Amino acid sequence: MADAKVKILLIEDEEMLANMYEVKFQNEGFDITKALDGAAGLELSKTTSPDLVLLDVIMPKMDGFSVLRAMREDPKTKDLPVILLTNLGQDEDVAKGKELGAIGYLVKANVTPAEVVESVKRELAKLKK
Helix, strand or coil, rough: CCCCCCCEEEECCCEEEHHHHHHHHHCCCEEEEEEEHHHHHHHHHHCCCCCEEEEEECCCCCHHHHHHHHHHCCCCCCCCCCCEECCCCCHHHHHHHCCCCEHCCCEECEEEEEEEHHHHHHHHHHHHH
C-alpha cells in the first residue's frame, strides 16, 4: 500500500450506513470523509481532494445524480472517479449514472461493506495503470 492514505469521500444520507462504511474503510487503511447530504458532499468534493467518491443517489438537498452532474461541470472535480452506491438498481438508473460519468454502480442491497471496499480497491487499481 502507498505511504499516503487513499482519500475516499462518502456521500450517504443514512447516518448508520455512513458510519458503518466509515469504520470499514478506516479499518482497511483508508482516509474517509463523509457527508450526509448531496449539497455538503458536493462542497467536500471540491475542498478535500478525494481520490474517489462513493455517492448515494436518493438524498436530501441534492440527489446523487445532481451532485454528479455538478461535479462533472466543475473543472476542480470533473475528473474525480465516482462510484454510485445506491438502492436504485433499475437499468435506467445504472445507465443514467454511467452517462453522467460514474465509473461504477453498486446496489447496496446486493453488496456487503467488505465488497464495497473491494470494489473501491479494484477501481483505484485500474486508475493507477
